[in-house]
Amino acid sequence: MKKALFSSLFFLSFSLLSFSQDGHVIKGKVRGWHDTICYLGNYYGKYNSVRDTTRIDKDGSFSFKGKEKLPGGIYLIIFPNKSWLEILIDKEQNITFESDTAKLVESMKVKGSEETDLFYKYLRFIGQKQKAADPLKKRIVKINGDSLAASTTKKDSIRILQEKVTAIEKDVEKYKEDFISSHPDYLLSAIFKAQKEPVIPAPPTLANGKKDSTFSYRYYKDHYWDNIPPSDDRLLRTPIFHMKLKQFFEKVIVQDPDSINIESDRLIAKTQGNKETFKYIVWYMTTTYETHTIMGMDAVFVHQVEKYYQTKQAYWVDTVTNEKIVHRALTLKPLLLGKPAPNIIMQDTLDKNVPLYDVKAKYTVLVFWDPDCGHCQKVVPKVREEYEKTLKAKGVKVYSVDIESNTEKWKKFIIDNKLDWINVHDKYIQYPLRQLYDIYSTPVIYLLDENKKIRAKRIDAEKLGGYIDFLESIKEKKK
DSSP: OOOOTTTTOOOOOOOOOOOOSSOEEEEEEEETOOSEEEEEEEEETTEEEEEEEEEEOTTSEEEEEESSOOOSEEEEEEOTTSOEEEEEESSOOEEEEEEETTSTTTTOEEESOHHHHHHHHHHHHHHHHHHHHHHHHHHHHHHHHOHHHHHHSOHHHHHHHHHHHHHHHHHHHHHHHHHHHHOTTSHHHHHHHHTOOOOOOOOOBOTTSSBOTTHHHHHHHHTTTTTSOTTOGGGGGSSHHHHHHHHIIIIISOSSHHHHHHHHHHHHHTTTTOHHHHHHHHHHHHHHHHTOSSTTTHHHHHHHIIIIITTTOOTTSOHHHHHHHHHHHHHHGGGSTTSBOOOOEEEETTSOEEEGGGOOOSEEEEEEEOTTOHHHHHHHHHHHHHIIIIIGGGTEEEEEEEOSOOHHHHHHHHHHTTOOSEEEEOTTOOSOHHHHTTOSSSOEEEEEETTOBEEEESOOGGGHHHHHHHHHHHHHHHO
């Protein structure tokens, strides 16, 4: 298995922007901890970062100090048993607090940060509401999941339970709305707003008198980021931004590369020059789509590299790393779905030249393999089985390429496995096959159409027949 280029490239340095020379001082006292260490960390996208370490003295006191102000976000005081306290840090950075391991939230007392104090008031409020709502929700689930209970419980009773839950949820929403109204510039207000979904108006009526059936989706997509401004990098240092980003590109956007590329460019433009959110979104798109599980999504990776790495906008990577990323994109670009496969002229077992493009077939299965490869020894016979069972009848031909140079082993494998199709190898070593077809492990299977355009790649042998049927069904729909 090949590791993604970015799997060992964790470029998020967390040496983030500094806003003044006033520095930060965070003093804490937590009863129940003594003579040990604790850590200061913060959220950053889907990661947690440790920024500092200090010692807890015998009475549970400790402090973190720095000459620079910390960028706004939710920070973590992490204890040796992996429990933690959250504190909100933004403008106020001279903070003192006390708590107790028995009741970290309930016993929290804060000085020097009104926002963190209000944050804990909210946590206590939400804890009370959750305590009231949980039994009601469990009762509703039990009734709905138990046929006997459901048959003996009046519908009015279930309705009353649900109304009580709804009333509690409305109390929580009102609390948040009142907070936003009273403290519009606070980080906690930004967090509350980011949790809100766009309110979709009624769809308009079209000229034909029917309602616009796509309006709700388009409105939701276009207004998804209204309450999550990508120009506010404070949200990066909360668990919310990454979750919203992932949801947007996995659940909201149509899953094809063109749609994703358009929306990613629109979103990146919304960062409005904020270097941290620009960096995170570009990084997320690049790492996610280089080795995406959906075939063809590497086109998103190529787009990101062309737009942001080749143009030297990816300021966080060094020159050598940038060159490697660009080289990877240049390798993948000619092999994207819909591109014509690179032509090769190989020699068969009689040393006769057989150009790939001379193979006349509705579909061509292009297989790269090595007779010494253990995985090939299992997969190539499966391709032969599929070929004999279904592919041959569909007018499919197989162009099978040995990428090594041991002619004796190659011919023996062909005979032993009864590979009755086009068998070729690069006798004169004319092609850098591994680079040309991105062969980092074997076997590799491509599916080409009658014009030798790539319609599938790195596809399992068992899926070839079904995928050809899928492609044919698309053709029929277009007629």
